[in-house]
Amino acid sequence: MRIRPLFPVLACLSVFLSAAPQDDPRVEIVNLRRYTYSNFTRIVLDMGKLREYTSGQLQDPGRIYVDVLQAKLNPVLQSQSYPVKVEYIGQIRISQKTTSTVRLAVEVDFSRIQSYRVYHLFDPFRLVIDITPRDTKAPPSPTPPDKAFPLTDKTQPPVKREVAPQDPSLAGTSLARQLGLGVRTIVIDPGHGGPRPGTIGKSGLQEKTVNLDVALALQKLLKEKAGIDAILTRESDVDVPLENRTVIANQKRADLFVSIHSNAHRDRKRGGVETFFLNISPDLSVIELAAAENATSTKNIGEMKTILQKIVRNSKIQESRDLAERIQKNLVKALSSDLPSIKNLGVKGGPFWVLIGGEMPSVLVEISHLSNAKEEAKLKTRKYRDLAAQGIYDGIMEYIRSLGKG
Ligand SMILES: [Zn+2]
The missing domain is CATH 2.60.40.3500 (Immunoglobulin-like)
Known part of the structure; x- marks a missing residue:
């Protein structure tokens, strides 16, 4: 057997x-x-x-x-x-x-x-x-879901689920969909933190601050409106190594992983929203962005290619892309109510280190450009940040509803 x-x-x-x-x-x-x-x-x-x-x-x-x-x-x-x-x-x-x-x-x-x-x-x-x-009883949820937990061997056992039926037609779909469980747990990853501020806008607004604030607002929406276990990879201004962020998601048996970032571009006129799933990309601007988010050189991105080719074959690409598209669409819609000129830059594949290793549909959202003065001014406001959280929330909920339809 x-x-x-x-x-x-x-x-x-x-x-x-x-x-x-x-x-x-x-x-x-x-x-x-x-x-x-x-x-x-x-x-x-x-x-x-x-x-x-x-x-x-x-x-x-x-x-x-x-x-x-x-x-x-x-x-x-x-x-x-x-x-x-x-x-x-x-x-x-x-x-x-x-x-x-x-x-x-x-x-x-x-x-x-x-x-x-x-x-x-x-x-x-x-x-x-x-x-x-x-024949052992499933242990109770080991830690309150909103508590950060240590990555040590002393962490409690994962909550058990039944072994999935071996239906080959289900290969490549998420465990949530295979088991008909829907989505119970979502890990939200506020990009950067601690000594790594990410992008810094002209006025001095730091990406790590915006990312965390939007993530907290999103966590609140998911918990209060949808009753979903929403766990943050960081809840304060601390640094968490990129690799550990999906490890957290895997350990928590998360059904979805959403990393939140604010964009930067050499061309300060460029603005808009874009959402990524893990893939190899020939697009130079995507490679440059991934290098910045990965805190590595573009040369290292090239070296990642072979590794990525292997990983991409095993990842939940279709599901991630689907999730990315729904988030992108709803996020643009929400933000445009406050900034009608906001551009939809679309959904793309990109070699983002933080998405490697996730065993669930995983996306990285660049909610707007901190390098663009107009968008930076908006990112300073409570209203715009709440709209960003609302847009991502709407996208996630649309994705969850689509699971029910199989
Ligand atoms: Zn970032």
């Missing part, structure tokens, strides 16, 4: 951080930890540096495996045994599979487990396997 992972892991994050060639590019895996809770078991592989990995299942005996690429095993780990005192897990083995690949294999009794999940956490980078046995 094959059990699908609850969320097939993207497993495509790769390294372009270590651009400088070194003698041995392999990261050394130095520690394996495991924790048994009343309703699940967590296995953690510490490696410290971002590495690409793949995971899957093997039979006879049943195993869940994770292959870590560009990695070497500290010999001390090779000969160790890792007992776990639960009936649904057998032996855990870790070995140097090839000169550059380390394999972790966890023997499991697939008839006794309900689901498992392979994912990663940052600071320091580590892989996590959560295995949930059958």
Whole structure:
């Protein structure tokens, strides 16, 4: 019997951080930890540096495996045994599979487990396997949804959902749609924060401030008007690494991810609204914007291309594009009631780092241009910010309603 992972892991994050060639590019895996809770078991592989990995299942005996690429095993780990005192897990083995690949294999009794999940956490980078046995009661929601939560191994187990039926015709659609659950949880990501202000307008208005304010207003609308769990990646003026933002969304089992930004363009006359989903783009102005939002160089965007090609194949592109289109349309409509000249710059694919790794439809909204004096003046006002939140809210609700129609 094959059990699908609850969320097939993207497993495509790769390294372009270590651009400088070194003698041995392999990261050394130095520690394996495991924790048994009343309703699940967590296995953690510490490696410290971002590495690409793949995971899957093997039979006879049943195993869940994770292959870590560009990695070497500290010999001390090779000969160790890792007992776990639960009936649904057998032996855990870790070995140097090839000169550059380390394999972790966890023997499991697939008839006794309900689901498992392979994912990663940052600071320091580590892989996590959560295995949930059958016949345990779903734990209550671990933290109040509006509280920021620490990205540590001590976070509570994810709320369980039934394993999706294996209907091939459903491939590529979101879990929410597969399960007919609609949308329960949305992660809103106010771009930048802390020492990273993002774009700064001529009058000194900082993007991070606008983004957070609109995100808070959107959170309020989603909670109060629609009863949706709306979680912010940051609730104050702090910096959250880009990669962690979708990790938060994945951990919270979010159904949608919406990153909020304010635009900048070399041409200060340029203005308008645009919404992005993750994709490769040949458009130079999109590449420039992505470089700014990614806090990286346009050269690095080029290097992201290969990684992106892999990731894009696994992402919820169609769903993300659909969500982006509905948000874009409603946002332009809402803002034009206060700024009739606002331009609709459309929906585009773009290589935005913050959208990589999300297992749910994910979009990045540039609500208006801070680099444009007229729009900056509007972005200063409560009214315009509330309209921006309202427009995004209307787009999200339109998207949710469309799910019901399948
Ligand atoms: Zn931004």
